[in-house]
Amino acid sequence: xxxxxENTRSEVSEVVYNFFxxxxxxDASEINDNTNIIRDIxxxxxxxxxxxEIFKKKYTLNIDLKTIGKFVVKNPVETIGQLIDTxxxxxxxxxxxxxx
Amino acid sequence: MxxxxxxxxxxxxxxxxxxxxxxxRSFGFNIDKLxxxxxxxTSLKLSGFDEETNNFIGEELPSQYLAYIFSCAVSDFLSTxxxxxxxxxxxxxxxxxxxxxxxxxxxxxxxxxxxxxxQIINNHTLGNSFSMATIVGFTENDITQLIGNxxxxxxxxxxxxHTFVISGLKPIVSQVVQKAxxxxxxxxxILKVNSPYHSKFMHKAAEEFSDYVKGIxxxxxxxxxVSLLNQQFITKPxxxxxxxxxxxxxxxxxxxxxxKMNQSGIKLFLECGAGESLSKIGKFIxxxxxTIHLGKLTKYLSKHSL
Numbered sequence: 001x002x003x004x005x006e007n008t009r010s011e012v013s014e015v016v017y018n019f020f021x022x023x024x025x026x027d028a029s030e031i032n033d034n035t036n037i038i039r040d041i042x043x044x045x046x047x048x049x050x051x052x053e054i055f056k057k058k059y060t061l062n063i064d065l066k067t068i069g070k071f072v073v074k075n076p077v078e079t080i081g082q083l084i085d086t087x088x089x090x091x092x093x094x095x096x097x098x099x100x
Numbered sequence: 101m102x103x104x105x106x107x108x109x110x111x112x113x114x115x116x117x118x119x120x121x122x123x124x125r126s127f128g129f130n131i132d133k134l135x136x137x138x139x140x141x142t143s144l145k146l147s148g149f150d151e152e153t154n155n156f157i158g159e160e161l162p163s164q165y166l167a168y169i170f171s172c173a174v175s176d177f178l179s180t181x182x183x184x185x186x187x188x189x190x191x192x193x194x195x196x197x198x199x200x201x202x203x204x205x206x207x208x209x210x211x212x213x214x215x216x217x218x219q220i221i222n223n224h225t226l227g228n229s230f231s232m233a234t235i236v237g238f239t240e241n242d243i244t245q246l247i248g249n250x251x252x253x254x255x256x257x258x259x260x261x262h263t264f265v266i267s268g269l270k271p272i273v274s275q276v277v278q279k280a281x282x283x284x285x286x287x288x289x290i291l292k293v294n295s296p297y298h299s300k301f302m303h304k305a306a307e308e309f310s311d312y313v314k315g316i317x318x319x320x321x322x323x324x325x326v327s328l329l330n331q332q333f334i335t336k337p338x339x340x341x342x343x344x345x346x347x348x349x350x351x352x353x354x355x356x357x358x359x360k361m362n363q364s365g366i367k368l369f370l371e372c373g374a375g376e377s378l379s380k381i382g383k384f385i386x387x388x389x390x391t392i393h394l395g396k397l398t399k400y401l402s403k404h405s406l
Contacts, residue, residue, distance in 0.1 A: 027131050044285035044287075046287065046383075049287070050384075058196055065284075065286060066238060066283065066284040066285075070283070072284075072286065073282070
């Protein structure tokens with residue numbers, strides 16, 4: 001179970017923004033929470049998977065990709081803000097996310 | 101030779117970065133001349149290819165030629181820069197460029213092999229509609245359960261712990277992809293190919309291709325080639341001939357291939373060709389190594405000496 005603190009959201013946000021700046025070769029000024037990952041910065045679904053793997057290790061999460069996939073089918077992630085929100089839900093609820 | 105370096109050669113390219121020709125030109129290599137030479141060999145107007153729009157994507161044979169040409173171009177300019185790998189390996193049809201780099205076959209022979217394999221496979225799959233797909237986010241067991249007892253589809257590659265490739269009859273592949281998407285696969289994609297490469301449907305084609313391969317000129321490779329099928333180091337022409345035929349109809353294991361090379365001391369893989377598919381796949385394979393694709397090569401070489 002991940003230890004959630006008041007700083008967790010800002011930690012997640014920092015990791016996500018740094019990740020997209022590196023992977024998509026964009027400056028911090030070019031992206032924000034409303035940035036569409038695929039349309040605006042040429043991202044892809046595998047980047048979401050990569051971020052899940054990063055957070056799985058960082059917060060020692062007990063998560064099954066298939067469970068996350070089921071949640072994402074019903075709650076699609078398009079923007080950076082949505083991705084941060086979904087990541088927070090994954091960290092807080094782990095495999096119980098589909099019960100939300 | 102750099103004992104910690106391997107060259108890996110991508111398969112048929114579904115997605116180009118978009119500026120591959122410019123990157124290759126920036127290394128002083130004349131890709132336009134190579135395309136002209138390829139046109140002479142193939143009698144196809146390949147110089148009209150635009151990697152930004154991928155305007156040949158629906159045409160399987162020209163697309164395979166182009167993947168081969170870009171890989172050979174990268175192989176050539178890296179050789180000119182005296183960057184020499186300890187090992188090479190090719191993913192699926194990437195084997196042809198891997199063999200070219202290791203000087204086991206000539207540039208022209210690569211085209212002959214691609215064309216002949218394509219024609220033989222087409223002849224043996226006439227009358228049926230086939231397809232292939234990538235599924236991300238499921239375990240091998242999940243996919244095996246989706247397939248069930250259906251003999252018309254099979255898993256033909258393990259890219260990494262999260263990514264598998266399936267091959268078989270088109271309607272069945274579509275059904276499995278739809279089911280996987282509904283049941284939570286993070287990403288599924290039907291590949292733009294019309295043949296069930298690497299599956300049991302290719303057995304007869306592989307037999308015929310094996311006879312063809314016996315007649316081609318294969319030299320002793322100057323760099324060992326790591327088999328995508330059984331992860332053995334291939335160093336002899338007769339083993340190359342067998343690998344070429346087996347590559348048509350045997351299951352692959354890219355994850356095991358990368359792991360084997362990593363265990364043999366490889367710390368850096370250069371993806372020699374267009375796109376960045378192998379670099380993406382490599383991110384989900386555990387190990388102490390990096391994979392650099394063409395789009396990142398200039399920056400990497402400006403900071404590191406190979």
